[in-house]
Amino acid sequence: MTIEIHRLGPGPLSPDATQHMVRMRDGVRLATDVYLPAGSTGPGPTILTRLPYDKTGEYTFMPRVAAWFTARGYTMVVQDVRGKFRSEGETLLFVNETYDGYDTIEWITNQQWSDGVVGMWGDSYYGYTQWAAASSAHRALKAMVPRVTGTRLGELPVPAPGQRTHDVEMSVHRFYPLSMFHDRDILEWELDWSRRPLADAVEEFFQAVGSRSASYDLWFPHPVRLRRFPAGSPFDAPAVPVLLTLGWWDNCAPWQWSDYRDLELRPAWLQNAFLLLEAIDHENNSHFDPAAARDESWMNRYLEPAAEFFDVFLRGEAANIAKVRWQLANSGDSTFRSATHWPPPGVxxxxxxxxxxxxxxxxxxxxxxxxxxxxxxxxxxxxxxxxxxxxxxxxxxxxxxxxxxxxxxxxxxxxxxxxxxxxxxxxxxxxxxxxxxxxxxxxxxxxxxxxxxxxxxxxxxxxxxxxxxxxxxxxxxxxxxxxxxxxxxxxxxxxxxxxxxxxxxxxxxxxxxxxxxxxxxxxxxxxxxxxxxxxxxxx
The missing domain is CATH 2.60.120.260 (Galactose-binding domain-like)
Structure with a gap:
């Protein structure tokens, strides 16, 4: 059986950014783009995004996001995580993000354009990297906006000792290390899900691509529980103001709701936690306009809540941000309702x-x-x-x-x-x-x-x-x-x-x-x- 593999490498460097190879504590260097606001006259706050999907690629359009935030006066730093695209190191899911996040924040605070204040922003895996950085307790991390994500994002379902129930295994659980985290590039290919055993098709893929996936091998056939947070749980670290964005139709939402339940048990975190509940799926399609183009109005909807949050917690601007903002899907009114808690009063x-x-x-x-x-x-x-x-x-x-x-x-x-x-x-x-x-x-x-x-x-x-x-x-x-x-x-x-x-x-x-x-x-x-x-x- 012939397996067709499309390899997606790094996109061209953005002319609006300066790339730096930032050294981590073990000597590995991570490719990092710095976008400075036009007309900047001195140091200011920085928004950091660490992602595995190519810091200049079309899928996450980081140059466009950076242009939006720099227009608001923020410096934007976007980094390929370890082992992905232009960054050095081993390609391995989850385990290096805590200390790589700390070291990157530390590097930012030593730059002349930084005032020592850092916020983090991003979706999915680059929401997870925010939680990893928070677990490192770096003093400069002052706010974060993890969207459609969770600290247990992509965690392979394994029953706890003595338990007879667990999450159903999603196909993406083991396929993600075979596509997004196989090596530096993204590998697009189709697995025949009706074939048995499925593992045989994976071995054929390894033969076709000429290498194995370290992350897949750690999870198959007997999963190794990865040490995601070597510095300890992020919820045991000092609380950071956090805007949790969840989608009603996000297939990864259970992980973020699990995080919110954990936050509710920790008074300091709960005091600093805000919810933004949107009628969206994981890819930010809206129930109110599922076919919307990624135009300027869409970008405003996507980024404006984060910018308002950063204005308060990175710049200290006075504004009243509701603890909970939520959309009532299928109502014909996409405006956000406000509440003091979730579920809202009166239910x-x-x-x-x-x-x-x-x-x-x-x-x-x-x-x-x-x-x-x-x-x-x-x-x-x-x-x-x-x-x-x-x-x-x-x-x-x-x-x-x-x-x-x-x-x-x-x-x-x-x-x-x-x-x-x-x-x-x-x-x-x-x-x-x-x-x-x-x-x-x-x-x-x-x-x-x-x-x-x-x-x-x-x-x-x-x-x-x-x-x-x-x-x-x-x-x-x-x-x-x-x-x-x-x-x-x-x-x-x-x-x-x-x-x-x-x-x-x-x-x-x-x-x-x-x-x-x-x-x-x-x-x-x-x-x-x-x-x-x-x-x-x-x-």
Whole structure:
């Protein structure tokens, strides 16, 4: 089998920046671009971004971001992380970002254009590098804006000792080290997710490219838990003012919500934490305008909240920034609402119960019954989008999902007046399986009068040795969403979502090593005291 690989190397250096090779404590030099504001007359605050996607590449358009921030009077520093593009060192996920972040900040503070005040900004992995730098407790780091990210970003799901549930493995978990972190460049190639075993295709890729991925080998077949924060947890470091930006449709949002729960347990961090909750996906497509061009107005939407935050915490300007700003998707009004905390004041919990016959009602029933479905990894439930990171760019109609025999669907009566959801969504269920493990996927959707169906929230868990009866709570994340009159809520339950998630083979074998599959019979309890229930938060 021929594997086609497209290698994407560094883009041309920006004429607006000066590149420096900044030496780290072990002698490795990292390629670092410095953008100075026009007409600068003295030292000032600096915004630092450390990323693995090429500091001059088209994907993250850092020269455009730098031009936007320098126009606001900030110096912008953008760096290729260790082992990527123009930087020296070994290409290895996560483990070098703490001390490389500290050393880069230290270098910045010794430059004549720096006043010793540094903020950090960026999405995804370059949001993670901010948390890594914060864990180093450098005195100059005064504010950060980690967007659509998390301290556990990309962490391979491994059950804790004694636990029988964990996150479902995403295909990107092991593919990311084979594309973004294989070597210095980005390697674009397609893995046939229907092939078994998947690991054989990876070995063919290594032969084709002529090298192996250190990060993949550390995670396969038996994952090594990487030491992401060698200086200690960032939440145990001195608190830094932080603007957490989360997207309602961001597939990485669970990691950032996990961080926020950790922050809530630490008074100093909680006092300095601010939430910006947007109707976006991971690639910053908006539910209000999913097809928006990356023009000036889009850049303003993307960067303005960060600039306002930096104006306060890097420059000391007087401004009142709300603790929580959030968008109500599907409302026709993209302006941000403000709140003192999340969920906002005045919410209540609403419970809905799946009933036999596919209805979703406000009351349970007696006696309890079981509904069942079949999980077949050789013919899994298909993921609705090609790129889950850009979910809103496709915004698929998911009406056909309910017609599948391996999906249970429960639909409520249409609402008579607008129903505003604002807060967490949960599913409690008692499930069982004749297989050695069970994946449970739940999706909450908006069903329009014409039958078109669009995702509101989702969650999933792997259950080890579920047996005949296992109680599970699925976290479907948080949402701000308006359900219009005539529309209805729908809950679907299934055991696969491929290829976004690697389907359980049904045999209990490693998902990347299994050569065969086995059909499993899954069940969920309805009615009675332990029957399945959906809990939404209503404004």
């Amino acid at each position: 209540r919990l609403k419970e809905l119960f799946p009933h036999p016959g596919g209805t979703l009602q406000s009351g349970s029933f007696e006696p309890e019954v079981e509904e069942s479905w079949i999980h077949d990894a050789s013919s899994p439930v298909k993921s609705p989008v090609r790129d889950p990171f850009a979910f809103l760019a496709e915004l698929p109609d998911e009406r056909d999902l309910a017609a599948r025999p391996d999906v249970l669907a429960f639909t409520a009566e249409p609402v008579d007046e607008p129903l505003d959801l604002a807060g967490p969504v949960r599913v409690h269920a008692t499930v069982g399986s004749d297989g050695p493990e069970m994946d449970l996927f739940a999706r909450l959707s908006d069903v329009a009068p014409d039958g078109s169906t669009h995702l509101i929230a989702r969650g999933q868990q792997t259950i080890l040795d579920p047996g005949l009866s296992f109680d599970v709570e699925l976290d479907l994340g948080h949402i701000g969403y308006r359900l219009h009159p005539g529309h209805a809520l729908r809950l679907t339950l299934a055991s696969s979502d491929a290829p976004e998630f690697i389907p359980a083979p049904g045999t209990g074998e490693h998902r990347w090593l299994a050569a065969t599959t086995k059909t499993n019979h899954q069940r969920v309890r309805l009615g009675g005291r332990t029957g399945c229930r959906l809990t939404v938060t209503v404004l």
